[in-house]
Amino acid sequence: MGENYLHGTIKPEEAGIAMMMKDLYTNFNSPLTNETLCAWHDMLFNGRTDLERGQYRTSNDEMRVVSGRIDKPKIHFIAPPAFKIQKEMDQFISWFNRTAPGGKEQLSPLIRAGIAHLYFVTIHPFEDGNGRISRALTEKALSQNLGKPTLVALSSTISDKKKDYYTILELQNKNNQITPWLFYFGKTVIEAQKQTIKLVDFVIAKAKFFDAYGALLNPRQKKAVLRIFKEGPKGFSGGFSAKNYISIVKTTSATATRDLKDLVNKEIFSKTGKLKSTRYELDLKPFYPTISIDSAEKKQTNLTKK
Incomplete structure (x- = not known):
């Protein structure tokens, strides 16, 4: 699907993330499809040849979501087997589009984005990159409700407190009560928005700094x-x-x-x-x-x- 864009000195994986986000922001208002998700995955792993790019996982090996040491991993949950992925994803995509603005089962922005994130990572359809794509889905959901692309520093905000993220995911997969997850997710999105504004201010300050001091x-x-x-x-x-x-x-x-x-x-x-x-x-x-x-x-x- 994708090409091995090198973009000068930019690493292939960084170029891949940029391509995925460009596609997301350009086509945020379009319905979600299997093809969209697979294209994102192909872009995300631009240049990689050691995994199944641009397709849902096919290996019969058990897919576990773990954290901690390699020799002593902590298992958070076990994802559905590969043969069930296509059916699960068809149901997920149908739900995502039904709950979009103007859809038959429209949901409020944060609730829809929070459910989409959890729903997707629980299916864990790809061999790798599920967390990054789930965060892209979050931005797509929020952008559709806002009617314009939105910049949310969700990845860095979650990474800053990754232990909390895995803890709430683990707790969520032990029962069907989604309220604690949505509470966590809502707070995290709000914090991510604050971080985004700070980052934008920082980039502007950097430009002004070099205008003032660059020659010195x-x-x-x-x-x-x-x-x-x-x-x-x-x-x-x-x-x-x-x-x-x-x-x-x-x-x-x-x-x-x-x-x-x-x-x-x-x-x-x-x-x-x-x-x-x-x-x-x-x-x-x-x-x-x-x-x-x-x-x-x-x-x-x-x-x-x-």
């Missing part, structure tokens, strides 16, 4: 700054030190000291701590929106109290 950075400083930005809104894990700078730009201690002092003097970096505990942080405050999500929420809370 030497090649070493620019390389270090780009590496810090790569960490995203959460910042550099453990704080950014002179040792990090030396390692990233491959320079001497004396040069690193001069470069870092220059960045602090230009107020590009702020400095905290002393000696080995010294850490540096990009000062992005001037480039962020005046009212952040957190400050807006605090204002709402204060108004509610009044």
Whole structure:
């Protein structure tokens, strides 16, 4: 189905995810089909030859969803056997389309998206990639209800608390009561939306930062700054030190000291701590929106109290 797009220096798997999401956002309002899901799977594993790409699993081996150590895995549930997959997926797709806006059994956005996610991963139709495709289905469901593509950082939000995700999945598969899952899912989607807004603000701040300071950075400083930005809104894990700078730009201690002092003097970096505990942080405050999500929420809370 797909082609082995390399997109320059972008890894095939990253290009595959981009292709899948482009298709999702372009065709979010179209009905779901088996062909759509298989095409997503083919895109997702762009360049891979070690698994069944673009088709539901066919192996008779038992499909288990596990976590933990390889030598001591924790089994969360066992998926339906391969010979039942097509029937299960036909029923799932029919349900998904019936519950869409304008469908015969229309559901509210979060409930529909939450059920779709759980329903799909429980069938576990593909050899690999079921979690990523279930999150894409979540975005499709939400986009259909909103009437436009929606950006939700669901994958990263779940990854931040992956243990909670697997715990609630395991509990859900021990009974037929779906309310705890929907409660968890709703909170996670809301948190993911907040993270998305923070990420968008961060990307805008990054662009404004380079507009303001790009010409003031030497090649070493620019390389270090780009590496810090790569960490995203959460910042550099453990704080950014002179040792990090030396390692990233491959320079001497004396040069690193001069470069870092220059960045602090230009107020590009702020400095905290002393000696080995010294850490540096990009000062992005001037480039962020005046009212952040957190400050807006605090204002709402204060108004509610009044």
